[in-house]
Amino acid sequence: MDRSCHVEKILKFCVTSLCTAANFRCVLLSFRDKYPFGDYISYSNVTFTLKEVKHLWRQNRCLTKFKKHLTMRIDDFQKPTRTDVLCSNWREWEQPIIWFQNTTDAVAAQFFLKNVHPEMREAASDLFGRPANLQYRANVFGEIMRILISPSIDVENAVSWALSGGSDPDIVLHMRMMMNRSVRAMQAAVDCLRKALLNLPILSKPKIVLVSDTPSMVKNIAITLEEFAEVVHFNYKKFEGNISGNSKSSIMNFRTKDWGPAPRWVAFVDFFLASRAKHTVISGAHRRVGTTYAQLIAALAAAYRLDESSSLNSSITFPSSFQSPLLSEGLKRQIGWGHVWNRFAGPLSCRGQPSQCALTPILPPAWFVQFAE
Structure with a gap:
């Protein structure tokens, strides 16, 4: 369309x-x-x-x-x-x-x-879009966000600060770890990222943005990535701007294990920073891979990168990174009505696989499956 x-x-x-x-x-x-x-x-x-x-x-x-x-x-x-x-x-x-x-x-x-x-x-x-064809599922939420919202001036300044005024990132890696330090999750994500780089134009040093709810994960994975890439992460503690204003969301300290220790406003900076990805948005996690947050980042990035003069789809790809513990029982934990891997989480899903770097549709397949009449 x-x-x-x-x-x-x-x-x-x-x-x-x-x-x-x-x-x-x-x-x-x-x-x-x-x-x-x-x-x-x-x-x-x-x-x-x-x-x-x-x-x-x-x-x-x-x-x-x-x-x-x-x-x-x-x-x-x-x-x-x-x-x-x-x-x-x-x-x-x-x-x-x-x-x-x-x-x-x-x-x-x-x-x-x-x-x-x-x-x-x-x-x-x-x-x-039509349910039977992944290629004809319109990027509805990405286009709606592109039309209706943009970062506030303060958030935009924070994004520019994180990028040091430089170019947009080639790849974004989002890791939802819930304060877990899984080495397998980190290694699977790095392997997935390396595979993504193979499909990109030859880059002397690709720029990668890291987003995570767990600070220790950012620190550990950055050490590995810096061997071959320029790593960008929004460090709110070093940012001198004031975005929080008088909002109560900036001082909430509950659900730290779920949302991470950073103030809530940091999630908005991370979101708009990550949505500037030029090629790939990768989702990794301790438990549920392909979170709504990561999906919306990929959707907005795809909307930004769609070439209006071309009939081709957006150049953005959205891989999900699975470590072996998540695959041992066939995506058993990837459940939920809105979850992108819901339809692959049943007893018929493949078991005992090594890590996977699976291309992911921005609109979940489960949304299109009709109820039994």
């Missing part, structure tokens, strides 16, 4: 459909009068707060045109008796705004893709 055509479809569905409620539904999240993470993310002028939506509804006389009040339908995924998104045709709902409560994008998108009504699935395929 032509990129400009697909972007137009995304915007038509998610932005300009406000006053065409008879034909489309726009799934919105209530931001009230302000956007989330405003200290770290800048939003384009094609986004709306709910307050602005109310104003546009009145200004464009949507009530008169469509005989519909601006009301919101709330579907609570934690209470199955209060949701019927899978079995209902959304176009027949009276409410022009749908709020999916207590869920994630990964789950909510699947109820769109797996709806029992053919016309709903057809509309979903227009946005997400």
